[in-house]
Amino acid sequence: MAEEVKLFKTWSTPFGLRVVWALKLKGIQYDAIDEDLSNKSALLLQYNPVYKKVPVLVHNGKPISESLVILEYIDETWKQNPILPEDPLEKARERFWAKFNDEKLLPSIWDAFTKEGKEREEAIATSLENLKFVEEELKGKIFFGGEKIGLADLVFGWLANLICVFEEVTGFKIIDERFPVLLAWMQEFLELPIIKDNLPPHDKLVIKYQALYEKYHPAK
Amino acid sequence: MADEVKLFGMWASPYSRRVELALKLKGIPYEYIEEDLSNKSSLLLKYNPVHQKIPVLVHNGKPIAESLVILEYIDETWRNNPVLPQDPYDRAMARFWAKFIDEKLLTTARKVSFATGKEQDQAIEQITEQLKLLENELKGKEYFSGQSIGYLDIVANVLVFWFRNLQEALGVDMFTEEKFPIIFEWIGKLVKIDTVNECRIPKEKHLDYIRTRLEALKFSSK
Numbered sequence: 462m463a464e465e466v467k468l469f470k471t472w473s474t475p476f477g478l479r480v481v482w483a484l485k486l487k488g489i490q491y492d493a494i495d496e497d498l499s500n501k502s503a504l505l506l507q508y509n510p511v512y513k514k515v516p517v518l519v520h521n522g523k524p525i526s527e528s529l530v531i532l533e534y535i536d537e538t539w540k541q542n543p544i545l546p547e548d549p550l551e552k553a554r555e556r557f558w559a560k561f562n563d564e565k566l567l568p569s570i571w572d573a574f575t576k577e578g579k580e581r582e583e584a585i586a587t588s589l590e591n592l593k594f595v596e597e598e599l600k601g602k603i604f605f606g607g608e609k610i611g612l613a614d615l616v617f618g619w620l621a622n623l624i625c626v627f628e629e630v631t632g633f634k635i636i637d638e639r640f641p642v643l644l645a646w647m648q649e650f651l652e653l654p655i656i657k658d659n660l661p662p663h664d665k666l667v668i669k670y671q672a673l674y675e676k677y678h679p680a681k
Numbered sequence: 682m683a684d685e686v687k688l689f690g691m692w693a694s695p696y697s698r699r700v701e702l703a704l705k706l707k708g709i710p711y712e713y714i715e716e717d718l719s720n721k722s723s724l725l726l727k728y729n730p731v732h733q734k735i736p737v738l739v740h741n742g743k744p745i746a747e748s749l750v751i752l753e754y755i756d757e758t759w760r761n762n763p764v765l766p767q768d769p770y771d772r773a774m775a776r777f778w779a780k781f782i783d784e785k786l787l788t789t790a791r792k793v794s795f796a797t798g799k800e801q802d803q804a805i806e807q808i809t810e811q812l813k814l815l816e817n818e819l820k821g822k823e824y825f826s827g828q829s830i831g832y833l834d835i836v837a838n839v840l841v842f843w844f845r846n847l848q849e850a851l852g853v854d855m856f857t858e859e860k861f862p863i864i865f866e867w868i869g870k871l872v873k874i875d876t877v878n879e880c881r882i883p884k885e886k887h888l889d890y891i892r893t894r895l896e897a898l899k900f901s902s903k
Contacts, residue, residue: 511781511814523770530776537769549757550743556750594731644737 466491467519469505471498473661473669475567475619476528477516482615483532486656487539496544529559532612543610558598558605558613566591567619573635574627575677585635592640599642601650614650619648621656626666630674686711687739691718691727693890695787695839697736702835702880703752704789707759735780749779752832764832768788775826778818779836786811790847793855794891795898805855812861819863820880821868840864841871843884850891 468484470477472495494516496505508524510515517524519530525534538545543551546650569591578643595617599605605613608637620636624647628634650656688711689705690697704711716735728737728744738745738754743752756764765772782787789811792804815837818825825833840856845868848856858865871877 502798520770521732525770525773525777527780528778530773530780533776534773537772550740550745552757553745553750555752556753557745557747560750617754 464482464490465493465519466519467493468492468565469496469508469519469532470515471496473513473666476622477619478622478659478661479528479615480516480518480535481659482618482655483535483544485526485659486544487535487542489623491538496550507549526642527564529616533561536612541659544606544610544615546606546611555612558595559616561591561594562613562616566595566617570624570627571637574631574674577578581633589639594642596640596643600647605647610650610653618650618656619649622660622663623666626663626670630670682755685708685739685741687714687733688712689716689722689728689737691716691735691889693843694735695843695882698842698880699835699838700736700748700751702736702754702838703755703764705876705879706764706830706835707762709756711754737773740831747775749836752835753814756772756832764826764835766826766831772797772844775831775833778815778825781811781815782836782839786815790844790855793853794847794851794895801853806855809860811842811865812856816863819867830871830877834871838871838877840878841877842884842887846882846884846887847891850888850895857890872896884894 466484466489468477468480468491470480470493481493494502494504496502501513501651505515505517506513508519509515509526512526516528516531516674517526518534519525520534520538525531532544546556563621566588567587569584573581573588576584604610605617620643624636628636636647684779686704688697688700688710690701691714693697701713714722714724716722718735721733725735725737726733728739729735729746733745734746734748735747736748736751738751740754740758745751752764765775785807791810793801796804818833824830824839842858857899872881
């Protein structure tokens with residue numbers, strides 16, 4: 462039976478991008494549907510009634526939501542180029558760090574971008590603490606997955622293309638020379654053809670995040 | 682080599698209890714270490730430096746933290762009585778709803794606990810919607826996992842004791858049999874299972890604990 466794979470996302474969402482990378486890594490053909498989140502399609506709402514969010518993967522008509530759940534589904538359905546290792550302890554480590562990015566690191570950096578005053582100071586401090594943990598985890602490795610990329614790399618991957626956008630828009634460098642291992646990882650990650658060839662346009666991202674920044678920090 | 686399994690947990694934590702339930706369902710012998718969260722042991726901080734939280738499973742000296750990560754580790758390491766289904770789509774659905782319980786339901790439950798007045802009413806409305814969504818997943822099934830209990834039942838076990846105790850302590854109209862008959866029917870089945878009962882949060886102790894914490898919060902916000 463012919464496979465039918467669709468991915469509902471937006472052109473810029475890092476959560477959708479990590480799914481794109483996984484699909485490309487495994488050479489899976491799919492249809493991309495870029496949503497306008499201010500005007501969500503009826504199909505999206507039908508496929509993800511609980512959260513009404515992207516990304517949603519639809520495989521032969523069956524929808525899967527939540528990017529980490531999607532990534533595991535992809536790995537279990539298409540076995541080539543695995544993104545999770547065989548060993549349960551190593552798998553647990555990848556999952557732990559994927560959760561850390563989504564539940565701690567990304568929200569803290571987002572807060573540092575969007576908040577003001579004391580809240581911003583606290584968010585920056587938290588982000589730096591979180592980044593230190595990540596730096597420590599990467600020591601002695603090229604990628605989180607070891608010699609080749611895995612789940613955690615795909616999940617942390619947003620740092621490689623979005624952090625420079627944040628830094629450009631805010632004029633504030635968050636991943637600086639205090640994080641040499643992380644900086645090296647970002648470079649290695651961006652050089653991978655799968656990643657390099659599948660990035661949203663940098664200029665368009667700057668425009669988008671500049672507008673968002675102005676929304677969160679209205680001129681007084 | 683004999684397996685050495687330790688679980689650092691806390692008696693009132695539903696996250697800790699769900700790991701115990703999984704270990705017991707698979708018949709895995711383990712040593713339980715009760716943590717005093719106001720005075721965390723140096724071992725706990727060594728085993729979970731990033732979050733400094735329970736539960737932490739330590740298997741032959743190697744620590745695993747985060748309860749959902751631990752559950753998957755347990756299922757992959759001890760292959761008897763599997764708790765996750767085989768089919769990737771069914772696994773995805775189980776994981777989706779487990780995340781929903783932890784990220785939405787439990788977050789809203791905390792809002793209901795700590796809010797008052799109009800804010801609390803809104804939180805109750807929110808949790809009602811969320812519980813109804815979850816209840817839908819039980820329709821036409823014996824258990825969340827199908828014919829017998831599995832991963833999602835283990836995660837949803839938070840409803841069986843923790844949620845019911847919270848309801849009683851708060852006295853608000855949040856989690857009742859009238860509102861959620863299908864969930865309560867499922868609860869009735871769960872409490873008949875010995876292993877589930879072995880992992881229950883002792884009710885009176887828990888009610889005291891919740892009430893004390895709520896009082897302390899009211900005090901500190903004056």
